[in-house]
Amino acid sequence: MLSKPQKRISKRGLTVWKISGALHSLIPFVLAIGAIVLTFIFDWPMWIIGVALIIFALYAYLAIKVFPTVRWKRWRYEVRENEIELQHGIFIIKRTLVPMIRVQHVDTHQGPILRKYKLATVTVSTAATVHEIPALDLEEAEELRFFISNLARVAVDDV
Amino acid sequence: MSEPRRLHPIAAVSNVLKTLKDSIIPILIIVVFGNSEGKIQLFITIGIIALILISGILTWLRFTYRIEEGELRIESGLIIRKKRYIPFERIQSLDLSEGILQRPFGLVKMTIETAGSGLEAEAILTAISKNEAQQIQDILSQSKKAHIELDEQIETEQKEEQILYQIKPGELILLSSTSGGVGVVISAVFAFLSQFAEVIPYEKVFDELSVFITGGVMLISLMVFLGFVLAWLIALIGSVLKYANFTVRKVGDELVITRGLLEKKQLTIPLHRIQALRINENPVRQAIGYASVYLESAGGSLKDADSSKVMLLPIIKRNRIREKIETGLNDYQLTDMFVPAPKKALRRYILRGLFISVPVAVILLYFFSVWGLFSLVFVGLMLILSYYRYKAAGWTIIGNQLVLRSRFISKTTVYLRKNRTQSISMKETYFQKQNQLATISAKAMSGSGATGGDVVDLEVEDVLSIYKWYSYTPENTE
Numbered sequence: 001m002l003s004k005p006q007k008r009i010s011k012r013g014l015t016v017w018k019i020s021g022a023l024h025s026l027i028p029f030v031l032a033i034g035a036i037v038l039t040f041i042f043d044w045p046m047w048i049i050g051v052a053l054i055i056f057a058l059y060a061y062l063a064i065k066v067f068p069t070v071r072w073k074r075w076r077y078e079v080r081e082n083e084i085e086l087q088h089g090i091f092i093i094k095r096t097l098v099p100m101i102r103v104q105h106v107d108t109h110q111g112p113i114l115r116k117y118k119l120a121t122v123t124v125s126t127a128a129t130v131h132e133i134p135a136l137d138l139e140e141a142e143e144l145r146f147f148i149s150n151l152a153r154v155a156v157d158d159v
Numbered sequence: 160m161s162e163p164r165r166l167h168p169i170a171a172v173s174n175v176l177k178t179l180k181d182s183i184i185p186i187l188i189i190v191v192f193g194n195s196e197g198k199i200q201l202f203i204t205i206g207i208i209a210l211i212l213i214s215g216i217l218t219w220l221r222f223t224y225r226i227e228e229g230e231l232r233i234e235s236g237l238i239i240r241k242k243r244y245i246p247f248e249r250i251q252s253l254d255l256s257e258g259i260l261q262r263p264f265g266l267v268k269m270t271i272e273t274a275g276s277g278l279e280a281e282a283i284l285t286a287i288s289k290n291e292a293q294q295i296q297d298i299l300s301q302s303k304k305a306h307i308e309l310d311e312q313i314e315t316e317q318k319e320e321q322i323l324y325q326i327k328p329g330e331l332i333l334l335s336s337t338s339g340g341v342g343v344v345i346s347a348v349f350a351f352l353s354q355f356a357e358v359i360p361y362e363k364v365f366d367e368l369s370v371f372i373t374g375g376v377m378l379i380s381l382m383v384f385l386g387f388v389l390a391w392l393i394a395l396i397g398s399v400l401k402y403a404n405f406t407v408r409k410v411g412d413e414l415v416i417t418r419g420l421l422e423k424k425q426l427t428i429p430l431h432r433i434q435a436l437r438i439n440e441n442p443v444r445q446a447i448g449y450a451s452v453y454l455e456s457a458g459g460s461l462k463d464a465d466s467s468k469v470m471l472l473p474i475i476k477r478n479r480i481r482e483k484i485e486t487g488l489n490d491y492q493l494t495d496m497f498v499p500a501p502k503k504a505l506r507r508y509i510l511r512g513l514f515i516s517v518p519v520a521v522i523l524l525y526f527f528s529v530w531g532l533f534s535l536v537f538v539g540l541m542l543i544l545s546y547y548r549y550k551a552a553g554w555t556i557i558g559n560q561l562v563l564r565s566r567f568i569s570k571t572t573v574y575l576r577k578n579r580t581q582s583i584s585m586k587e588t589y590f591q592k593q594n595q596l597a598t599i600s601a602k603a604m605s606g607s608g609a610t611g612g613d614v615v616d617l618e619v620e621d622v623l624s625i626y627k628w629y630s631y632t633p634e635n636t637e
Contacts, residue, residue: 082631089586096584099631126581127457128609129602 005078005085005095012117013075013135017068019113025060032056077133079144081151084124086131102126103152106145110138124148163223163234167266170222170285175215176260182207224284226295229302231271233282245271245281247302251432255292257423267292323414323487324472326405334451334474335398336391337443402473409487414454416469428469432457435603435610436491436574438480445570450477452484455605468605491574497553497564503594504616505549512545513538544568552614554599554621556628561601563612573612575601581609583629585622597622601629 035052038044067090076087084098107123114120120141122133136144186207189200214237222235231250233243254270261268269284269292287295326334403420416426435455444450452472472483481493500508516538524531551566559577564570586598597619602611 080632092586092588093592094584094586095626096582097626097629098582099629101631102581126602127604128581128611131582 005076005087007077007079009072009075009077009133009135010119010137010140011072012119012137014068014072016113016117016119016135017071018064021063021065021068022060024063025056028056028059075134079148084131084148086133096131098124098126098129098131100148100151103148106148106152108141108145122148161225161227163225164291165223166219166284167264167286167288168219169260169264169266171216171219173258173260173285174218175212178211178215179208182211226298231282231295243282247299250281250299252427252429253292253296253299254427255425256419259421261286262421262423265289269295321409321486322406323409324405324407324475324483326402326473330474331399331402331405332395333447333449334402335395337441337449337474338394338398405473407471407487414471414487416471426469428454428456430488430490433488433490434579434605435576436484436488437610438572438574439569440477440571441569444474448477449474450480451475452480455603455610457604457606468610490576492557492560493574494555494557494562497555497562498617498621500549500552500614500616501596501618504552504596505546507590507594507596507616508545508549508552509542512541512548516541552616554614554617554625556625561625561628563599563601563614565612565614571612573601575603575612577629579603580611580629583626585626587619591616591619595619599625 032052032055036049039046039048070090071088074088074090074093078085082100084100084103085095086098087093087095104125104127106125108120109123110120114135118138119135120138122136122141122144124131124133133144186204189203189207217237218235221237221240222233224231224233226232229247231245231247233241233245235241235243250271252272254272255267256270257267264286265288266286267289269287271282271284400420400422402418404423405418406416408415408417412430414428414430416428418424433454433456437453437455438450439453440450451470451474454469454471456469471487472480475483484491484493520531520534520538523534547570548566551564551570553564555562561575561577561580562572563575564572581602581604583602584600586600587596591597595618596616598613598615599617599622600611600613602609604610
């Protein structure tokens with residue numbers, strides 16, 4: 001049996017995902033408020049308010065609690081000498097293998113929330129595809145970038 | 160050739176025509192929506208056309224090219240002067256084509272492509288004489304030889320030409336009559352007719368028709384039938400013009416493809432830039448035992464999708480592909496032995512087919528009652544297609560190539576070499592996991608994008624073995 005990738009992403013990444021889930025929930029929140037206001041103005045039946053609140057609550061629950069947790073639990077990665085392996089996905093679990101000799105370049109980048117939590121996302125590009133390892137410790141991300149770009153460079157000479 | 164040269168004056172004509180084509184819509188808008196007096200519009204239109212004419216000529220005057228110090232140097236630009244120096248080593252290919260404008264004057268259009276040119280080809284010489292084109296090609300190949308002296312001998316030995324494929328008239332007709340282009344034209348005709356739907360007073364027409372219709376059904380069916388035949392003929396002629404004289408030659412370690420009747424196109428693909436091989440069998444061609452073969456090649460520009468997805472053998476008997484490919488592309492080895500998707504996958508294939516077709520059918524039945532019954536035909540067709548998708552699903556590994564076969568509508572077989580594959584993924588959904596099935600997906604490079612193959616619902620053990628085969632870590636590959 002093939003060994004599965006072992007490393008997890010930072011626990012703080014989970015917090016960041018929860019925050020961005022909360023930010024995303026603002027949209028159904030505004031829509032729900034809108035629905036409630038309109039219900040009062042136009043004397044619509046009261047059950048509309050209930051439905052709007054339930055939809056909002058469900059969305060928020062999924063976006064803040066369920067999806068980030070499952071996503072975090074599923075996310076595994078491993079950078080070996082010859083290849084990078086990723087495993088992720090909420091409904092569809094996807095395992096990807098990227099040989100080091102195919103790597104063209106590595107980037108790290110941060111959004112505002114990631115920066116606040118000293119995290120960064122590493123992007124690995126091949127000639128055809130782009131792969132992302134999200135929410136890594138800033139130091140780890142830098143290390144990884146250095147490590148991968150070194151290995152990738154060595155390998156290019158081999159081909 | 161170190162003195163700057165201009166393109167043939169035909170290039171100016173080509174410039175003008177191209178800009179005119181691009182600005183035809185603004186001009187039309189001015190003409191249509193201008194005030195009713197019409198004089199101002201006339202002046203504006205004439206002014207625009209005059210401007211286009213002058214700028215076309217000036218652009219031509221400004222455009223010079225020369226070969227100097229191992230570089231192709233192009234200077235151009237009307238207001239902003241552009242200098243583009245392309246070192247020979249960076250030139251990947253020179254493609255020649257002859258358009259309708261170029262042919263009467265014995266000229267060619269040369270497209271120069273370099274590695275990783277993004278949005279557009281690196282440089283285009285719109286009209287130069289065949290002589291000059293030959294000169295440039297010679298200088299280029301000589302300078303490349305000078306760089307790699309060791310290879311020179313081998314190259315001159317191997318430089319012999321070998322005709323790999325030449326389309327026969329019968330095949331050309333077969334290709335044209337079974338191509339997807341036919342469908343495009345038919346739907347274009349329908350789209351065109353549906354434009355009139357609002358103009359034609361159908362109800363009135365129908366009232367009159369109902370009297371006439373008993374005798375007229377024949378006539379109408381005949382008209383519809385003739386429409387189809389006409390659409391099909393148009394597509395057929397277009398396709399014949401495009402693929403006439405399709406020839407593939409192997410020159411040294413390059414493939415040279417030429418085609419076209421009115422507009423001759425030539426395409427050169429170095430063998431080492433080939434990323435993947437794809438065999439395509441649409442249902443009609445499959446039924447009569449024919450297939451087409453495509454190459455995916457690196458480089459080429461985004462705009463010109465043609466240069467990365469190359470039709471190598473437009474139409475060929477299935478059993479002759481192997482011989483052609485194995486002489487032409489020494490790297491690829493063809494096979495007919497596939498590991499199929501397991502029996503338990505059939506249920507999922509069928510369900511996926513019903514998943515789309517049944518709701519559609521239900522909705523149609525609900526709204527159109529009797530006429531909606533026709534949607535059951537659609538359900539039936541989807542069932543048949545699902546079964547054939549299941550039958551097509553398969554994979555195999557021979558040597559260092561992974562072969563994936565699947566069907567959307569056409570049956571597609573993709574050959575990917577391990578060292579040309581950029582990444583491999585396996586996917587499992589919850590339901591797949593219950594049945595120990597998984598999806599394999601392999602990606603290779605094509606132009607500046609990605610291509611590849613996917614096969615859904617293979618045995619999970621099989622998918623893992625492909626995954627292992629691709630892994631570079633020893634403990635995985637044991």
